[in-house]
Amino acid sequence: MKWVGFLLLAVASMAGILAYMPHAPGQSDGDSSPIYGVKIPAGYRDWKLIAVDHLLLSGKSDQLRAQLGNDIAIKAFKEGTLPFPDGAIIAAIHWTRVPSEANNKVLDIPFPGTQSFLIGSRVNVQFMVKDSKKYAATGGWGFADFKDGKPGDKALHETCFPCHTPAKDHDYIFTHYAP
């Protein structure tokens, strides 16, 4: 009985170790990003707001966007700490931007000519994870792009770092904290 208990404990421990083993850069297991091995961080939707923006991508894909940060990232944004400390994670949620006929009808009475645009559906969510050692080759940041919970392919993830390079003076982060 004791022996069975020990065996179960050993198996459980091994499973735990395997579950928590970080992926080496370049690996992907289906739920983490290629090249960087970044998974969707638990509870990120409840992180604090950094800023919002609007992007008309290639003049076609029309997106409302919000950037959220974990506590380490938010503290760094508020205090202007650069480079961002290890452990900082930024989530960028992108939704379609759609006109709201219902809102326009209501708002046209007090505010004639008003055009209201709301969120349609989720397009994707992107993450930047700061680990200055693990991701030394890409400015200390690991990148990830998920659509419907699945990471994009390697080719997509090869575009992340070059696209963020112009923001090098702000530690590769375009977003600034909204007042």
Place this chain on the structure above:
Amino acid sequence: MKWVGFLLLAVASMAGILAYMPHAPGQSDGDSSPIYGVKIPAGYRDWKLIAVDHLLLSGKSDQLRAQLGNDIAIKAFKEGTLPFPDGAIIAAIHWTRVPSEANNKVLDIPFPGTQSFLIGSRVNVQFMVKDSKKYAATGGWGFADFKDGKPGDKALHETCFPCHTPAKDHDYIFTHYAP
């Protein structure tokens, strides 16, 4: 000496009581909204994100907007609880929407024709505070609109409830929780 101590304590207690006395609806003391007596809730900028939107007000004032909620409001949004429970507070932050020439330059290479719009400056912040007894006459909600930390006037606050009335079926809240 004992008597002086007691007197000081009594004065301090009275000052404390006065400082924490809630305002009756209709009163405003300079840092709370007229009609409703709502003050800026401490720490609201760190509340969780409900949604974002874009409003071209009267076809002129161009705004990116975010709605944040305290824990009671967020829980109600996630669980679809209607009406919202007492204690729920929603903050709506409005910023100007401005084109980012810097971003457009960077993004035009991978994504030709892309137009990026960021936050310019803070326009105002509005709050809706649920207290079904105190604000029974206005659907259970107290309203507030602050610009640079100062509440708008009575005339402005008289427009809040009528404007929210079309959203009566969603407890006077236009915003829905973003996925």
